[in-house]
Amino acid sequence: MNALAAIGRFTLGGVYHLGRCGVFLCTMLAVISHAWRRFALVVRQLYFAGVMTLLITLVAGLFVGMVLSLQGYYTLVNYGGESALGLLVALSLTRELGPVLAAVLFTGRAGSAITAEIGLMKATDQLAAMEMMATDPVARVVVPRFVAGVLAVPILTLLFNVVGVLGGYYVGTVQLGVDSGVYWASMQNGVDVFEDIGNGIIKSFVFGFVVSWIMVFEGCDTEPTAEGISRATTRTVVVGSLSVLGLDYILTALMYGGIS
Amino acid sequence: MSNTATGGRKIELWVGVLVLGGLLSLGFLAFEVGNFDNARVRDGYRVYADFQNIGGLTLRAPVAVAGVRIGQVTGITLSRDSFNARVELTIARRYDNLPVDSSASIFTKGLLGAQYVGLEPGFDEELLGDGDEIEFTNSSVVLEQLIGELLFSKAEEAAE
Numbered sequence: 001m002n003a004l005a006a007i008g009r010f011t012l013g014g015v016y017h018l019g020r021c022g023v024f025l026c027t028m029l030a031v032i033s034h035a036w037r038r039f040a041l042v043v044r045q046l047y048f049a050g051v052m053t054l055l056i057t058l059v060a061g062l063f064v065g066m067v068l069s070l071q072g073y074y075t076l077v078n079y080g081g082e083s084a085l086g087l088l089v090a091l092s093l094t095r096e097l098g099p100v101l102a103a104v105l106f107t108g109r110a111g112s113a114i115t116a117e118i119g120l121m122k123a124t125d126q127l128a129a130m131e132m133m134a135t136d137p138v139a140r141v142v143v144p145r146f147v148a149g150v151l152a153v154p155i156l157t158l159l160f161n162v163v164g165v166l167g168g169y170y171v172g173t174v175q176l177g178v179d180s181g182v183y184w185a186s187m188q189n190g191v192d193v194f195e196d197i198g199n200g201i202i203k204s205f206v207f208g209f210v211v212s213w214i215m216v217f218e219g220c221d222t223e224p225t226a227e228g229i230s231r232a233t234t235r236t237v238v239v240g241s242l243s244v245l246g247l248d249y250i251l252t253a254l255m256y257g258g259i260s
Numbered sequence: 261m262s263n264t265a266t267g268g269r270k271i272e273l274w275v276g277v278l279v280l281g282g283l284l285s286l287g288f289l290a291f292e293v294g295n296f297d298n299a300r301v302r303d304g305y306r307v308y309a310d311f312q313n314i315g316g317l318t319l320r321a322p323v324a325v326a327g328v329r330i331g332q333v334t335g336i337t338l339s340r341d342s343f344n345a346r347v348e349l350t351i352a353r354r355y356d357n358l359p360v361d362s363s364a365s366i367f368t369k370g371l372l373g374a375q376y377v378g379l380e381p382g383f384d385e386e387l388l389g390d391g392d393e394i395e396f397t398n399s400s401v402v403l404e405q406l407i408g409e410l411l412f413s414k415a416e417e418a419a420e
Binding site for chain 2: 043044046047050051054090094152154155156158159161162165184187188189191192193196197201
């Protein structure tokens with residue numbers, strides 16, 4: 001009987017959580033225009049979320065591109081196909097790895113920080129104090145962070161892709177001896193501006209939206225205790241990263257999966 | 261925008277760097293990594309060609325005249341009554357002067373490379389337009405068939 005109740009409690013808890021998450025998105029979107037009215041706040045958050053994530057994104061992108069090139073070369077060279085190395089690196093980055101890894105890194109670096117920040121604001125009653133002063137905390141605190149996240153992830157993705165392609169170029173041509181012209185030519189022949197790069201950008205916007213939504217929601221939904229903040233931060237990273245990976249599969253299946 | 265609102269010049273500067281970096285990356289990806297030719301080709305005009313066998317021809321394979329890429333394969337279907345492969349070729353608009361009696365063949369780049377459609381311009385005054393059909397086609401050379409025929413003829417020679 002107890003086990004049955006536990007299952008029920010677990011399910012109801014999940015449904016409540018999901019419901020609050022949805023309602024929260026609606027309240028946030030209702031006041032989203034504040035982001036444009038006070039754009040300076042967004043710029044400030046863009047600094048904390050975007051610029052602070054820049055270094056880790058660039059370093060990660062460089063190494064991912066280099067590893068892709070190295071590993072791709074060892075597979076391709078068996079079939080005499082090392083001339084397609086540039087295509088392999090560029091397609092993997094623009095279609096999948098760039099959007100996914102940039103979003104996951106953003107979740108770990110900026111998402112967790114913002115969840116903890118909002119959570120602490122809530123725990124120390126700063127949000128309640130704002131409401132007392134007739135300032136909507138959602139419009140003043142949440143919306144700028146959310147909008148900054150949605151804008152930052154695509155920018156970081158683009159930078160990740162570029163650095164990755166250049167890293168792959170360095171390893172492929174300088175170290176493994178693929179001709180540099182062949183590297184660029186195979187890339188330019190195979191990469192489509194809209195089909196590959198455009199879809200990658202759409203993906204990164206979707207990921208940015210979901211990750212930012214999760215990070216601000218978990219922050220506002222925090223139990224106002226020290227333990228609650230730590231749990232909310234963990235949940236942002238876990239749920240955020242998993243949703244990015246899961247959504248990536250769905251988006252890939254929708255964009256490229258159809259047999260045409 | 262006042263300095264106090266965003267929290268100082270340093271923040272504004274760095275966000276500017278971030279956004280500019282993003283835009284430059286977009287430009288780099290679009291022009292250096294990707295190729296706008298593909299997009300330009302896509303709004304070209306369409307012609308059709310029936311082949312008995314297209315071998316390994318795939319969508320987005322290049323269409324070339326004298327080795328110069330002028331378009332791409334945008335559709336491959338099987339004709340219901342003749343069981344021929346019907347290939348839709350999209351050709352860039354600036355190459356709109358192909359004669360109507362041009363012929364299409366499927367070639368292979370190198371011995372085992374990717375396949376592409378090669379067009380051989382004809383001599384007619386009339387030009388190919390949107391929706392026209394190329395009548396003269398040569399199917400792709402299937403390597404296995406070629407080897408099979410070679411072995412067969414060798415065996416016949418030996419029997420004589």
